Amino acid sequence: MRGSLTVIGLGPGNAHQVTPEALSAIEAGEDFFGYGPYVDRLNLRDGQRRQASDNREEISRAQAALMLAAKGGKVCVVSGGDSGVFAMAAAVCEAIEAGPAEWREIEFAVVPGITAMLAVAARVGAPLGHDFCAISLSDNLKPWELIEKRLIAAAEAGFVMAFYNPVSKARPHQLSRAFDVLRAHLPGSVPVVFGRAAGRPDERMRIVPLSEAHSDMADMATCIIVGSIETRLIERPGKAPLVYSPRSAGKI
């Protein structure tokens, strides 16, 4: 008997941004794997089981979830934001590819969620209104030189950028280095949004020009959006400015 494994995106952390599809998938699940703080968001009923684990154990978590599903379990793996964006869906796919053949027979599904950059963008205006990219700044799984290459390519081609995993205790210097790289390729006036905990009670949005952007302005819960040369501010009396990227662009 084959079970099921559903990877579920819980959104940025506000219950009003969790989709009904995600709630239905949770309702149907029996065992819930995920990083502790995400599993803690679930309102599980009696008989539904928590299998929380540490942040850096994605593959072993995916394997444990697949083993249980292969035995017939109705297993859910939960992520914050969207489970397909720098989250558990890819880790589960990696584990399926490297694992026993029977894991390919498990009913596998992914439920999308509101990913952090969309939630942050919505709070400040429309900075992702033009072509954009999403880059994880963590070099745990790719060389830093590749990250720098992507930063430069994105800046020179006029993409707005969203940074995920901008800093951690083990990686305090990379965001600082990323801003230095970008300052060599973009005007200092380009707006940078530090969006922390979008939609949660401890939300904090901060907008600074690239020339003043500093790694101290971010923590692990921050998604950073760096504008393109076209990204603009609209000043408003008594309100935070709007940040947006016009739909149109000229030659660059």
Added chain:
Amino acid sequence: MRGSLTVIGLGPGNAHQVTPEALSAIEAGEDFFGYGPYVDRLNLRDGQRRQASDNREEISRAQAALMLAAKGGKVCVVSGGDSGVFAMAAAVCEAIEAGPAEWREIEFAVVPGITAMLAVAARVGAPLGHDFCAISLSDNLKPWELIEKRLIAAAEAGFVMAFYNPVSKARPHQLSRAFDVLRAHLPGSVPVVFGRAAGRPDERMRIVPLSEAHSDMADMATCIIVGSIETRLIERPGKAPLVYSPRSAGKI
């Protein structure tokens, strides 16, 4: 008296992918502006007014919505997907910037939604599991040369790509040209996902290698995901293959 203008993302078209936040914002609105098929998705009650308009009238629609909000109306502008990704939030910001000073005093908010690429990615595995970009292939508002520049930059830097607005009756040849450009910079084996109407009854997912990708496989309702050189397929007995981009990458 100043009113409010809320731009709301309705998700890809499945009612189970509309957030409670979006439903609350609709509940509180009086006048609803948007492209006809999106306004048609709303279950409005007596007294809530539809202001549907054609697909290509974003700025005049934004201006009409802002004028009504400036008179005190509780105005909503609705988009499919996420309203901040190639949708109405940027158009409203453009109109605010160019419009009368009083438009800057309107209570302006954006409610995020599940954007097409997230819904499509979820249906096929985790193709957006590594660094990626989103590009509108429409050259209505930017020169085609800039689009080609971005395609090449993204391919060479190893970004997965999601294409929005891939074709229209007025632009039948651009997607074909985009695939030709990419074939000169990526292996023909790179997986391409044509995701049509994700989550709707007429959903259709198709996965082909780049060497076989053809513009006839897309229409206006299709979001296309082009893998990077790292993007892989997992074959499964009796099931569609999974497409995913590993979290890790080597030098490129």
